[in-house]
Amino acid sequence: MFFLxxxxxxxxxxxxxxxxxxxxxxxxxxxxxxxxxxIVDGVNDVKGLSVARDCELFRALNVHYNKANDFQVPERxxxxxxxxxxxxxTAIFLAKDSDPSWKKAIYKVICKLxxxxxxxxxxxxxx
DNA sequence: AGAGCCCCTG
DNA sequence: CAGGGGCTCT
Numbered sequence: 001m002f003f004l005x006x007x008x009x010x011x012x013x014x015x016x017x018x019x020x021x022x023x024x025x026x027x028x029x030x031x032x033x034x035x036x037x038x039i040v041d042g043v044n045d046v047k048g049l050s051v052a053r054d055c056e057l058f059r060a061l062n063v064h065y066n067k068a069n070d071f072q073v074p075e076r077x078x079x080x081x082x083x084x085x086x087x088x089x090t091a092i093f094l095a096k097d098s099d100p101s102w103k104k105a106i107y108k109v110i111c112k113l114x115x116x117x118x119x120x121x122x123x124x125x126x127x
Numbered sequence: 128a129g130a131g132c133c134c135c136t137g
Numbered sequence: 138c139a140g141g142g143g144c145t146c147t
Contacts, residue, residue, distance in 0.1 A: 014130080015139085021132060022138060028133095107133085 023065065028103070030060050031081075035088035046089055051082040071120065080113045 008016075034057045038049060051057055053073070061081070066073060087106045096102045 017131065018139070025133080103133090 026064055027061065028084075028107075030057060031084045031088045032092075032103075034060075035085055035092055038085075038089055039092060043089070044093075046086040049082070049086050049089055051078050051085055053078070057081070057085065071118070074115065074118060076115050080110065080115070083113065084110050 006012075035049075043049065058073075058078070058081070062069070062073065084106070087109060091097060091102055091106060096105075
């Protein structure tokens with residue numbers, strides 16, 4: 001819809017889906033990693049977990065998705081990231097990760113929080 | 128059957 | 138990132 005100059009056949013589209021799927025996987029891997037680290041660090045309350053622009057988790061994500069700081073990360077992203085981190089923390093804290101499919105419940109919550117494409121990306125002269 | 132996503136791997 | 142197996146849903 002937003003890249004009218006490109007032809008999207010089946011292969012290109014599936015590759016694109018794969019690409020974004022990898023992006024999402026990286027996101028969740030980081031979330032689990034930092035949630036586990038928080039537990040190791042002795043955090044025992046989700047209220048102690050936040051995601052701000054100057055925190056380690058945000059930096060890890062930003063380096064991956066927005067290395068050159070081409071755009072300003074939407075505030076909503078931080079909110080959802082924080083919710084995700086807390087979801088992982090709570091699940092691990094309650095030892096729910098013993099269930100092989102423990103992440104599915106988290107995915108179901110977080111995928112509903114997906115945001116629409118930022119308006120600036122829809123601009124034809126964005127590139 | 129095919130799309131989409133997850134998981135694991137290289 | 139890409140590949141490929143597996144599962145869900147249409």
